[in-house]
Amino acid sequence: xxxxxxxxxxxxxxxxDRVTIxxxxxxxxxxxxxxxxxxxxxxxxxxxxxxxxxQSGVPSRFSGSGSGTEFTLTVSxxxxxxxxxxxxxQANTFPRFSFGPGTKVDI
Amino acid sequence: xxxLVQSGAEVKEPGESLKISCKVSGDSFTKYWIAWVRQTPGxxxxxxxxxxxxxxxxxxxxxxxxxxxxxVDGSDSTAYLQWSTLxxxxxxxxxxxxxxPNGWYGDWGxxxxxTVSS
Numbered sequence: 245x246x247x248x249x250x251x252x253x254x255x256x257x258x259x260x261d262r263v264t265i266x267x268x269x270x271x272x273x274x275x276x277x278x279x280x281x282x283x284x285x286x287x288x289x290x291x292x293x294x295x296x297x298x299q300s301g302v303p304s305r306f307s308g309s310g311s312g313t314e315f316t317l318t319v320s321x322x323x324x325x326x327x328x329x330x331x332x333x334q335a336n337t338f339p340r341f342s343f344g345p346g347t348k349v350d351i
Numbered sequence: 352x353x354x355l356v357q358s359g360a361e362v363k364e365p366g367e368s369l370k371i372s373c374k375v376s377g378d379s380f381t382k383y384w385i386a387w388v389r390q391t392p393g394x395x396x397x398x399x400x401x402x403x404x405x406x407x408x409x410x411x412x413x414x415x416x417x418x419x420x421x422x423v424d425g426s427d428s429t430a431y432l433q434w435s436t437l438x439x440x441x442x443x444x445x446x447x448x449x450x451x452p453n454g455w456y457g458d459w460g461x462x463x464x465x466t467v468s469s
Binding site for chain 2: 288290338341
């Protein structure tokens with residue numbers, strides 16, 4: 245099975261900061277990676293899919309990059325509503341999708 | 352707008368059975384795969400598997416095969432997740448999610464908290 249790791253596990257940043265979260269896959273997953281944001285008590289929200297495509301309705305301060313085994317989510321200017329936990333998901337091996345452990349972002 | 356509305360929280364004892372639901376509205380129910388995701392404090396988010404509502408084809412992620420059953424009722428646009436024998440380790444929040452036109456899972460239910468305790 246494909247294992248996903250994320251770093252850092254948590255980050256504390258200020259409003260307006262640039263925040264970068266990394267995700268590594270244990271084997272090549274092409275561009276079959278998505279990024280989700282989850283706020284406490286809520287369902288995950290899709291931010292980025294296919295490695296770098298912004299989901300409709302998601303602010304343009306979010307961006308994704310990478311392919312193969314290394315992926316990055318960047319928030320260009322952190323806003324108060326961006327607090328939460330961010331997860332990468334690999335969707336390369338149907339039906340064995342798998343999430344990373346998450347990165348908690350504190351403001 | 353697609354909406355997925357899940358059934359409410361449940362408290363059960365080990366050994367009991369349970370069926371929770373996920374009702375889809377706002378789009379053709381049979382068009383796209385529906386998936387189930389488990390969330391626990393210890394293991395985080397885990398993708399359980401998929402069901403295709405048009406023909407009830409199921410695909411289980413191996414850790415969940417044999418432990419749960421996916422089903423649908425097309426007449427009611429509802430997907431179900433079922434356990435025949437609950438264990439304390441099944442305590443978790445369960446989400447349903449649906450594949451969208453872009454091929455990715457962007458529509459989610461609000462989650463159902465299942466607590467299994469003696």
